Amino acid sequence: MSDIETTTVSEEGYACTSQVGEFDLQIDATDETGPNPNAALVATYASCFLPAFRVGGSQRGEEDLGTVQIDASADLDGDDDLTAIAFDIHVEADLDDDTAADVVERAEGICHVHSALRDELHADISVYPGAF
Missing domain, CATH: 3.30.300.20 (K homology (KH) domain)
Structure with a gap:
């Protein structure tokens, strides 16, 4: 098992939501829904x-x-x-x-x-x- 594990999902487009521990982090390549x-x-x-x-x-x-x-x-x-x-x-x-x-x-x-x-x-x- 790794020391850090995350899951990143994109259902469509260029926005992704990463699950980092108990936190959701929104990242968007187009700067529309997150950085x-x-x-x-x-x-x-x-x-x-x-x-x-x-x-x-x-x-x-x-x-x-x-x-x-x-x-x-x-x-x-x-x-x-x-x-x-x-x-x-x-x-x-x-x-x-x-x-x-x-x-x-x-x-x-x-x-x-x-x-x-x-x-x-x-x-x-x-x-x-x-x-x-």
Whole structure:
């Protein structure tokens, strides 16, 4: 049994509903009923990086970062493939440049999505025709 199991269903069109544990997640390639997959990936990355940033701060002795906000942006090529992702991290605490850089470096080592975004991590795909 795998550590993470999800089920994603599309009955028609380009909208999908993924069952993730007890949660339903709506993703729509056309942005009509939910965010598109690229936007969802960027939001997931930021949602993983933010708590990793807090842990990195704690490891650096910065226990109270206050409010932390990540404004994420991403660039797409002509095929709508992601080519770049950027985070602007706004922190209530007054961190000096060296501390901020150290916290970011620690967060990069902690964030699971950051670690997963590499070429060699692609799905192993099997197709089962006539399943329904």
